[in-house]
Amino acid sequence: MFRTGLAVTLALSAALVGAPTASAACPPQTREQYDRAAKVVVKGKFLNGSTGSNGRLISPAPFRVTKYIKGDGHKEITVDTAPVDVVEGPTSIELRISPKPGERWRLPGRFAKSGVLKSTTCDGATRLH
Numbered sequence: 147m148f149r150t151g152l153a154v155t156l157a158l159s160a161a162l163v164g165a166p167t168a169s170a171a172c173p174p175q176t177r178e179q180y181d182r183a184a185k186v187v188v189k190g191k192f193l194n195g196s197t198g199s200n201g202r203l204i205s206p207a208p209f210r211v212t213k214y215i216k217g218d219g220h221k222e223i224t225v226d227t228a229p230v231d232v233v234e235g236p237t238s239i240e241l242r243i244s245p246k247p248g249e250r251w252r253l254p255g256r257f258a259k260s261g262v263l264k265s266t267t268c269d270g271a272t273r274l275h
Contacts, residue, residue: 172241172268180270184254186217186263189274192225192245202244203227206262209251216254225253225263241266250274 181187193208206224228242243265245251252272255265265271 175270177270180254181216184216184269185256186219187215187252187254188217188219188223188263189213189215189250189252191250192247193222194247197247200244201246203247207245209253209263215252219257223263224261225265226258241268243267243271245273 188211190209190211190213192203193210195208196204198204205227207227209223209225211219211221211223227245243251250273252274253263253265254270255263258264
């Protein structure tokens with residue numbers, strides 16, 4: 147019984163260590179550090195738009211800003227939900243956000259020349275509850 151339990155524990159530990167996650171790819175930071183690094187920080191809600199079969203918004207996604215915490219801009223913007231930023235290495239890790247219409251998010255990031263907000267999990271993008 148002890149050996150079986152130990153074998154299961156070791157197998158689960160190995161599986162967890164080998165599983166890539168965006169948080170493992172990003173150095174841990176405080177909200178203040180994310181905000182300091184960002185050009186813009188907004189809070190708001192994703193609006194109805196084109197969605198994939200999984201119900202997630204297709205990029206660029208419409209977003210209504212309820213508050214500019216840092217920077218300024220329009221009340222309705224578009225957000226790049228699938229940026230090409232990846233962490234290169236043995237396994238590539240996508241840093242995209244995958245919002246659904248109606249979800250509230252806090253997005254630190256930067257506006258591209260096109261006017262689309264770029265924000266990734268490594269920028270500190272978080273869903274609000």
